[in-house]
Amino acid sequence: MSSPKARRRQRSARITTAVALVILAAALVVGAVVAGSWGLLATAALIGVALGAAAVRITHSELMESRREANRDRAEQAREYAEVTARRTTEHTAYAASMERQVSSHQTTIEELEVALTSAQRRAAEATRKLNAQAKRADRAEADGEALARRLDDAETRAAEAILRVAELESELDVVRAELDAVRSELSAWESHRNAG
Numbered sequence: 001m002s003s004p005k006a007r008r009r010q011r012s013a014r015i016t017t018a019v020a021l022v023i024l025a026a027a028l029v030v031g032a033v034v035a036g037s038w039g040l041l042a043t044a045a046l047i048g049v050a051l052g053a054a055a056v057r058i059t060h061s062e063l064m065e066s067r068r069e070a071n072r073d074r075a076e077q078a079r080e081y082a083e084v085t086a087r088r089t090t091e092h093t094a095y096a097a098s099m100e101r102q103v104s105s106h107q108t109t110i111e112e113l114e115v116a117l118t119s120a121q122r123r124a125a126e127a128t129r130k131l132n133a134q135a136k137r138a139d140r141a142e143a144d145g146e147a148l149a150r151r152l153d154d155a156e157t158r159a160a161e162a163i164l165r166v167a168e169l170e171s172e173l174d175v176v177r178a179e180l181d182a183v184r185s186e187l188s189a190w191e192s193h194r195n196a197g
Contacts, residue, residue: 014062018055025051 025048032044 014058018058018062021051021055021058025049025055 028044028051029041029048032041035041
C-alpha cells in the first residue's frame with residue numbers, strides 16, 4: 001500500500017493532467033475561433049469535447065479511487081476501533097473483576113472488623129459490669145471497714161476501760177489482801193494470845 005503523500009502526489013498529477021486537458025481544449029477552441037475557420041473550429045470543438053471527456057474520465061476515476069481509499073481507511077479505522085474496543089472491553093472486564101475482588105475483600109475485612117468490634121464492645125461491657133461490681137464491693141468493704149474501725153475503736157475504748165477497771169480491781173484486791181493479811185495476822189495473834197492465855 002502506498003503512503004498518503006505518494007497518493008496525494010499521484011492525485012495532484014491526475015488532476016493537473018485533467019486541468020491541462022481542459023485548458024488545452026479551451027485553447028484549441030479559442031485558437032480556432034480567432035482563426036475564423038469553421039472547419040478548424042469544428043475540429044477544435046470535437047477535440048475539445050474529447051479532451052473534456054478525457055478530463056472528466058480522469059477526474060471520475062480519481063474520485064472513485066478517492067472513495068475506495070476512503071472506504072478502505074474507514075474499514076481500517078473500524079477494524080482498529082473494534083480491536084481497541086475489544087481490548088478496552090477486556091481491560092474493563094479485568095478491572096471490574098479486580099474491583100469486585102477488592103470490594104469482596106473490603107467487605108470481608110469490614111465484616112471481620114464488625115465482628116471484632118462487637119466482641120470488643122461485649123468485652124468492654126463485661127469489664128464495665130465487673131468494674132461496677134468491684135466498685136460496689138469496694139464501697140461495701142470500705143463501709144464494712146469503717147464499721148469495723150468504729151467497733152475496733154469501741155473495743156479499744158472498752159479494753160482501756162477494762163484495763164483501768166482491772167487496775168482498780170487489782171488495787172482493791174491488793175487492799176483487800178492487805179486487809180486479809182492484817183486480819184489473818186490479827187487472827188493469828190489473837191489465836192496465839194488465846195492459846196497462851
